[in-house]
Amino acid sequence: VALSPEVWRLFLATLGEEPEAAGQRYELLRRRLILFFAARHCQSNEDLADITLDRTASRIAAGLILDVSLESFTLGIARNVAREQWKKPAHSTLDWDRFHASKLPTPHPASECLELCLRQLPTGSRITVERFYSEQGATKIQARQSLAAQLGIDANALRVRMHRIRQKLEKCILECEGCNESQERNHIQK
């Protein structure tokens, strides 16, 4: 059941006085929930994250006074949602073998978008990606240590930086592919 605008307004007000700050806190909370449900191997973790947020919002709108942080309260709700999920049978319809590198000699067809998005990265990020992926085998660990040292960061920070670059690339590729698809549709319609 969709929540009413009033429930959302109250929930966002609990998240923060400024809409932007409230939105950011909401997104962080959602990311935490997505990770939470994935780590518990619950199916459809994004849907479960949204269900948890809806329940939290409803409780707050019902006048609940929080004696812990909103995040801790949401974690408690998430644990209940996860318990409910364990009763349902788990299933996966994905053929994992098709993603395994050793069994996949062919590249992904979206390489044009990948090239475009790599070019759009700032120079520093492009070089980081190139160096991160270029080394293979035994030299890889040393090469990554050396890359982290050159960037003046530790290995953990390099992992976080690479994660952010990957996210940026993924967003760009999604937009690029969406753009290509709509162009193809327009072409067919014409």
Next chain:
Amino acid sequence: VIERNELRQYILGQLTEPARDALEERLFVDTELLEQAEACESELMAQYVAGALDQAERAQWERYLSAHPQSTMSLERERALQHRFAPKPNPAREWSWAWARWLVPVAALLILLAILMPRPRPRVTSTPIILAIALQPGALRGSAELPQFVTLPATVERLRLHLPSAGGRRVRIRFVDSNAIVLEGPLRDGAVELDAKLLQIGDHVATVLDEGGEEQADFIFRVHRIP
């Protein structure tokens, strides 16, 4: 302090229930830890695609991924990236036999030419040795091997870099490690000539600018020196 291994075990479902609950309490208040966990997730994805996970980890990671079918997109992106940067086979090896069979006829032809050609009188020249190289824009070459190398023999005194870019008027060359500007000057016929000694061993970025000083294209290359 939460170790990377603990985050990894959390994601793979290897932690005991009390340890998992304790970690979750922290994940819900510590944003830096959340970022580290997501980075750990990315790393597992990369190792999975590269076939670097053992059988048990692989099964656990597939269970983890099955929780969110949207992850197939991240898998595809990781696959494409790894394929993009995978070392290409050495073309020299592939062609070794092809050119070997021409060795004898070419050698014979050269000997014949050496005998028949009139010998030019030796002359002293002061023309510097110039190496000319054409680079492609972007950090990464399309289908060629990575990265773009500029190999400078010790005898080369000057380097001519061809930087194809429509509307390019000037070029700025920067040494990536120190961010120091090596050269800034005009681009003539899409090329710039510079003293080879100006380039250090390592990565450089040549940025082509238009008349208004706007950046048109980046050409990234790695300098090697050979004796």
